Amino acid sequence: MNTDKDMVVTTPEELAEAVQSAPRVLAVGAGTKPRLSAVASDVVKISTVKLSGIVEYEPSEFTFTALAGTPVKDIAAALAERGQYLPFDPLLVDAGATIGGTVAAGLGGPGRFRFGGLRDFIVGVRFVDGGGRLMRMGGKVVKNAAGFDLPKFFVGSLGRFGALAEVTFKVFPRAVTTRTLRLGAVDTAAMTTIFTEAAGQRWELDALEAWPAEGVVYARLAGPAAALDVLAAEIFSRWPGAALTDDEASRCWNGVREFAWAHDGGELVKVALVPGAVAGFLSWTQTMAGARTWVGLGGNVGFISLPRGGTLADGLAWPAMTLRGGGALWPGKRADAKVYRAVKAALDPQGRFPSIED
Amino acid sequence: MKTDAIARLMALLPKGRIMSGPAHLAAYESDGLTAFAARPLAVAVPETQDEVIQIVRFCYAEKLPFVARGSGTSLSGGSLPVKEGIVITLNRLNRIVRIDPAGRIAVVEAGVVNSHVTTAAQKYGLHFAPDPSSQSICTIGGNVAFNSGGAHCLKYGMTSNHVLGLKAVLATGEVVEFGGPSREQVGPDWTGLFVGNEGLFGIALEVTLQLLPRAETFHTVLAGYDSLEKAGDAVSAVIASGLLPGALEIMDALALEAAVAAVHADYPPNAAAVLIVELEGPREVVAWDRVRLQEILAESGAMEVRVAKDAAERLAIWKGRKSAFSAVGRLSPDFIVQDGVVPRRKLGEALKRIGEMASEARLRVANVFHAGDGNLHPLIMYNGKEADGLARAEALAGKILRMCIVMGGSITGEHGVGVEKRDYMPEMFTTNELDCMKRLRAAFDPLEIANPGKMFPEGAPAVMTTAQHGLHPLEKAGVITRE
Numbered sequence: 001m002n003t004d005k006d007m008v009v010t011t012p013e014e015l016a017e018a019v020q021s022a023p024r025v026l027a028v029g030a031g032t033k034p035r036l037s038a039v040a041s042d043v044v045k046i047s048t049v050k051l052s053g054i055v056e057y058e059p060s061e062f063t064f065t066a067l068a069g070t071p072v073k074d075i076a077a078a079l080a081e082r083g084q085y086l087p088f089d090p091l092l093v094d095a096g097a098t099i100g101g102t103v104a105a106g107l108g109g110p111g112r113f114r115f116g117g118l119r120d121f122i123v124g125v126r127f128v129d130g131g132g133r134l135m136r137m138g139g140k141v142v143k144n145a146a147g148f149d150l151p152k153f154f155v156g157s158l159g160r161f162g163a164l165a166e167v168t169f170k171v172f173p174r175a176v177t178t179r180t181l182r183l184g185a186v187d188t189a190a191m192t193t194i195f196t197e198a199a200g201q202r203w204e205l206d207a208l209e210a211w212p213a214e215g216v217v218y219a220r221l222a223g224p225a226a227a228l229d230v231l232a233a234e235i236f237s238r239w240p241g242a243a244l245t246d247d248e249a250s251r252c253w254n255g256v257r258e259f260a261w262a263h264d265g266g267e268l269v270k271v272a273l274v275p276g277a278v279a280g281f282l283s284w285t286q287t288m289a290g291a292r293t294w295v296g297l298g299g300n301v302g303f304i305s306l307p308r309g310g311t312l313a314d315g316l317a318w319p320a321m322t323l324r325g326g327g328a329l330w331p332g333k334r335a336d337a338k339v340y341r342a343v344k345a346a347l348d349p350q351g352r353f354p355s356i357e358d
Numbered sequence: 359m360k361t362d363a364i365a366r367l368m369a370l371l372p373k374g375r376i377m378s379g380p381a382h383l384a385a386y387e388s389d390g391l392t393a394f395a396a397r398p399l400a401v402a403v404p405e406t407q408d409e410v411i412q413i414v415r416f417c418y419a420e421k422l423p424f425v426a427r428g429s430g431t432s433l434s435g436g437s438l439p440v441k442e443g444i445v446i447t448l449n450r451l452n453r454i455v456r457i458d459p460a461g462r463i464a465v466v467e468a469g470v471v472n473s474h475v476t477t478a479a480q481k482y483g484l485h486f487a488p489d490p491s492s493q494s495i496c497t498i499g500g501n502v503a504f505n506s507g508g509a510h511c512l513k514y515g516m517t518s519n520h521v522l523g524l525k526a527v528l529a530t531g532e533v534v535e536f537g538g539p540s541r542e543q544v545g546p547d548w549t550g551l552f553v554g555n556e557g558l559f560g561i562a563l564e565v566t567l568q569l570l571p572r573a574e575t576f577h578t579v580l581a582g583y584d585s586l587e588k589a590g591d592a593v594s595a596v597i598a599s600g601l602l603p604g605a606l607e608i609m610d611a612l613a614l615e616a617a618v619a620a621v622h623a624d625y626p627p628n629a630a631a632v633l634i635v636e637l638e639g640p641r642e643v644v645a646w647d648r649v650r651l652q653e654i655l656a657e658s659g660a661m662e663v664r665v666a667k668d669a670a671e672r673l674a675i676w677k678g679r680k681s682a683f684s685a686v687g688r689l690s691p692d693f694i695v696q697d698g699v700v701p702r703r704k705l706g707e708a709l710k711r712i713g714e715m716a717s718e719a720r721l722r723v724a725n726v727f728h729a730g731d732g733n734l735h736p737l738i739m740y741n742g743k744e745a746d747g748l749a750r751a752e753a754l755a756g757k758i759l760r761m762c763i764v765m766g767g768s769i770t771g772e773h774g775v776g777v778e779k780r781d782y783m784p785e786m787f788t789t790n791e792l793d794c795m796k797r798l799r800a801a802f803d804p805l806e807i808a809n810p811g812k813m814f815p816e817g818a819p820a821v822m823t824t825a826q827h828g829l830h831p832l833e834k835a836g837v838i839t840r841e
């Protein structure tokens with residue numbers, strides 16, 4: 001996504017200089033969610049792809065610190081060597097997503113179901129504010145209550161309030177095995193029933209996602225193999241289905257992670273839902289020609305893909321964000337408050353970073 | 359004149375719900391940090407969200423400082439009143455608006471008591487995970503303001519990790535709704551920014567909480583060691599094994615002694631430290647994990663390993679643990695609790711240093727802590743009747759906080775900065791960083807009327823009482839215990 005105009009930085013200090021070097025700037029990662037950085041042409045992009053590397057990784061602490069442009073793929077590999085992982089399943093990893101871009105986009109995947117989302121694992125940031133000041137907020141330990149929780153605020157803030165230089169995360173040990181169960185859901189009602197009932201059971205599912213077009217729900221279990229077989233049998237006795245082979249399962253989850261089901265070069269939109277709203281959401285998506293839909297997190301998120309040039313129908317009644325394509329950045333329901341602008345002014349008084357509206 | 363303001367404030371609420379008589383005010387002078395006290399001008403007792411909004415708008419118009427108060431159990435002086443200001447007490451704003459079992463959320467008003475959320479949710483097999491030891495009395499609003507923790511933070515996180523959205527009246531009088539009922543959201547995490555603000559942004563009115571299914575099985579183990587170091591090493595071994603226990607807690611000899619005396623807790627005799635590990639989950643998973651835990655503990659040099667055979671034994675283990683602090687408090691009339699965090703691998707070193715610093719200061723320190731999180735809770739005992747007793751204890755507390763900062767940790771894991779630790783903020787954050795936080799605060803509270811004098815070193819110094827540091831009045835009454 002880099003163009004000649006882009007500035008390229010390799011250290012947090014250079015990032016701070018770059019922020020001050022132009023009247024309007026935006027830090028960008030690998031460009032895997034291009035709509036998020038599709039801003040006015042007078043905004044100079046600061047590429048963070050060379051601001052890369054794991055700064056600290058202490059497996060015994062369950063924490064690591066990495067520069068913002070570090071590919072999530074590198075981080076996942078380093079963690080995997082020590083049997084650990086980012087439990088929220090970051091997205092677009094093979095596509096090259098950076099950790100900073102992932103934070104700024106606030107994007108997590110199926111694993112959010114069990115232990116929480118990206119916001120629940122970020123513990124510290126170093127960032128550059130609109131005044132060019134390089135600062136650290138949060139901490140490097142798993143627990144910390146000193147000062148305002150700006151690390152969380154940066155989750156989903158799209159680089160509009162500051163440029164991320166470095167992030168610190170809490171991680172977890174990865175379960176020894178997983179089992180993926182493919183359950184049939186003849187219609188939306190059946191799917192919603194699985195979402196709401198499975199979520200409250202003793203099984204402690206690791207993920208619960210659905211591909212409505214084919215009427216299937218994917219439930220993932222994680223833990224010791226012997227235990228999972230028993231749990232799987234119990235689930236099948238309630239909802240008929242089949243266990244995927246390891247190969248099938250990894251194809252399935254890679255596909256979810258990389259949006260393999262979505263159109264090439266089309267629109268891709270994330271929608272925040274609740275299980276009770278899934279039926280309404282799906283019938284709304286059916287009003288659009290060629291729309292494909294994925295529903296995740298037991299009905300707490302939906303993704304819509306439209307063919308290139310497609311536009312969303314009116315009436316999106318839930319909060320939403322366009323990741324790819326040319327549609328509005330925030331096509332769904334939005335809240336507004338005066339304090340939003342006051343906080344923007346506090347972190348970026350000169351409006352160096354684009355507005356969150358752009 | 360401020361007294362005129364009080365007269366005008368009286369007009370906002372029905373008779374009797376603005377209190378300004380000395381006898382009424384006395385009850386609100388302190389919170390759980392009993393060494394500090396300040397008398398507010400008045401105490402407002404709203405019963406509805408609208409009343410809270412009216413009062414805050416009034417304060418904004420009159421530039422009248424206010425302090426929100428839940429149950430006043432803050433251990434860092436967070437709900438200490440501001441002289442010349444009012445206290446807005448939220449205990450009556452306590453409706454559980456709805457429990458949605460299908461969406462697994464609870465919407466509650468800020469004055470709802472923490473444990474009441476689980477009580478309301480348990481008929482659906484759900485619970486609210488954050489479990490501060492004060493949970494039978496502290497409020498969700500207080501938990502939100504302090505991002506409170508408990509014994510299960512390693513696996514489940516703190517309060518913030520369970521707050522999906524909230525409605526608040528900011529110090530400008532603006533009413534905002536952040537986040538919502540979904541576990542996902544788009545755009546900046548305003549909810550995450552609000553949680554942990556220590557009452558400096560405004561007042562939370564209504565909070566949307568995520569509920570989790572209650573674990574099917576618990577496996578609780580208590581291991582006794584002849585040294586604190588071995589207990590610490592056992593924690594590292596458990597972590598390295600890839601297990602993710604729900605809780606990992608340590609108590610040292612002095613804490614054990616106190617718990618034995620106070621609640622007749624039964625611990626391995628002569629143990630210098632006790633480690634509590636709790637596994638939880640579906641029974642088949644726990645059955646597997648417990649075998650691995652057993653192997654690890656067998657190799658950890660434990661003097662004795664006890665497994666809770668049933669719910670009653672599990673409760674007994676937790677009772678000893680949860681009462682330890684209050685119990686230690688009974689060994690000494692005066693004490694200070696610290697709440698610093700160190701990287702887990704430095705726990706052993708930190709505890710050794712605390713021991714050395716304590717003997718240099720000629721003070722006794724008991725340790726009960728969240729070992730899994732590296733969250734220390736050293737309890738410094740002193741005699742307030744000795745001329746320099748409090749000063750020595752505070753000096754030691756300061757040294758411990760500095761040690762946590764130097765080791766790369768934090769001055770507070772869950773009790774907040776409040777007035778108690780505000781002078782240490784400049785040691786943890788640079789001037790730029792503190793200025794940035796102050797600008798943020800000003801965005802929410804340009805007049806600095808919401809809980810002024812907390813978190814940041816500036817402002818009028820808090821008032822020390824001659825009263826003792828020590829047990830919260832409710833602890834003395836045996837209503838709550840602390841960890």
Ligand SMILES: Cc1cc2nc3c(=O)[nH]c(=O)nc-3n(C[C@H](O)[C@H](O)[C@H](O)COP(=O)(O)OP(=O)(O)OC[C@H]3O[C@@H](n4cnc5c(N)ncnc54)[C@H](O)[C@@H]3O)c2cc1C
Nearest residue numbers: 428429430431432436490491497499500503507557562840
């Ligand atoms: C015995 C004992 C044990 C404890 N154990 C633990 C523990 O295990 N873990 C832990 O983390 N803490 C613990 N604490 C500390 C304390 O209980 C928590 O900080 C708790 O969250 C405070 O709740 P509260 O309702 O008493 O709030 P208060 O003390 O009344 O207020 C705390 C802060 O929150 C603000 N506040 C209150 N309500 C609101 C609102 N609606 N909107 C905005 N701001 C508000 C106040 O201004 C103040 O700054 C313990 C305390 C005691 C006394």
